[in-house]
Amino acid sequence: MATASTLEMEPATLEDVETITEVWFSAFTDPSMRRLFPDTPGFRQWLTDANRSDMINKPFQKYLKVVDTASTDEKGRPRIVSYAKWDTATLEERGRRYPPWHADSPADECEAFFIEMEKVRRQIMGDTRHYYLDMLGTHPDYRKRGAGSMLVKWGCDLADREGVAAYVDASSNGAPLYERFGFVGNSASNPMLDGIVTPMVRK
Template structure:
């Protein structure tokens, strides 16, 4: 199969954003950008992402899966899936955790973002991570997406295998949030559901729940394990 896994590079960021938009076009994305996701919103997001990536290259690892059979003229640089990993290989103090939270707020929000929803939803994600892991060392799978046209080709599995290899080299647990649809993939590679995000979608105008599983793959391997 002509699929290859490589580190993402800065020139790939627009393709990265396009794949994210295609993959996250569902209800959460609609709550985040209820009126529109415009070029100005994209530019804000990409600039913020690039600043953080350049500032914390040892923490933020962006990966891509490319299909080498796609033509050189492919508008997405042959990229069919992307992943964002955050590495926290040492214990962090409460002060360091607070500083990281504050840094994430420095760039504000995109022009058409639903600020109230984003503060609420991402606040819940952050508080859940702190409750489960605190300042302990771990690796966080922040984003794992495959372009909808390339589902069921093993793209997510390739990305996960890379992350698992890194975690086992370092002897660290892996943490992520998952929709019910994604849970079976994660369970097959050793993730366990610890809890569910306390998010009430009906509070934001939906007539049904949008559950998110909080999942952990325990530490294995590594020196001292």
Template sequence: MPLELHPLQESDVGVAYELMWETFKPDIMGLMYPDGINDAVREWSNSKSLASWRKDPERYKKNKVIDTDLPDDDPFNKIVGVADWEFFPKYRSKEEREKSNAESEKDGLPPLLNETMMKDFMGQSGQAKEEQLGGKPFVYLHILATHPKHHRKGVGAMHLRWGFEQAEKLGLPVYLESSPIGRPLYERNGFEIKGWLPFDGREYGGEKELPHALMLRPAKGEVEAK
């Protein structure tokens, strides 16, 4: 099981989205797309991701972990985990933050989406991020997804180690919102719970609550990931 971390390539974006769907389908993405996803959803999501990445490659960093022991015909091209990071190395004014948010929302919403759920969740997370950080510089771990068949192999820790090293170079904290399943990994690696998103999936057709922890790893923490 030799695991290797590499930068994600543009040609990997489609596979990365499929992996995220498999990872988060039982929880947040299953609520977002209660009827599942189709090619129109994939095209919308992948095009938006690529456009943002191409426009600001210093802000958006995407990585993958591959398992070189997997067969060449593996449906995920040997990718077992992906991570999306955003870097905000300088202070941003309220006007700058509002402009950035408006830019990200200009394309509207993808097809098949549970719009009420998405707007409520994103509204909560955006407000929490504003309250926790405002315009302060930080590194944001937007997505960390490990395929369910490859849990407990150190995939997540490899992604965290890379992010910690980058944050250390910049002297910045790392911030994220964690679902219940990911929280133990983050707590083992120096993240502190700063608050909660009291999100209840049952209000949107789900079977359980889905509270998300607002977690911060202070600047100048340990680089070692466990």
């Protein structure tokens, strides 16, 4: 069993993108998300390629990982147990969040869902400068052991140093973690998002 002393946070690298995909699919098993992000070989490759492209082309997106130094993967490296993607750009600077959808996904449904998420974010935040926790996933074996907290704290500390707010579209399971760091659920909502994500803001 991992302890706090065996978990370390590091910048994620291009060598990590395939493992990041594995962590994502182990972390997000809710039927509503699995419908948008189907667990097929083609879609897994699409997600891997999307993260690789972002790492290369979008330096304002900060990828972080937590590794367990007491456990190794098949290549003998410390096992990646959690990862996060903090976006420090504005919506205009970031551009499109995902590339064109893979054929295995319901493209029209995916497009509508993420458009609504960004619409709600604009409604809530307006012109307020903020950093966006785009993604945080933790392998089920490592939940409630501090990995997620390390990744959330990194972004909150950065936001505090630079005097900006923070925003996350939280799952029901993730909301308690964000609340501990000062995120507050917002009443602004949309029927398409209800029960899937909750907008949360840290002033």
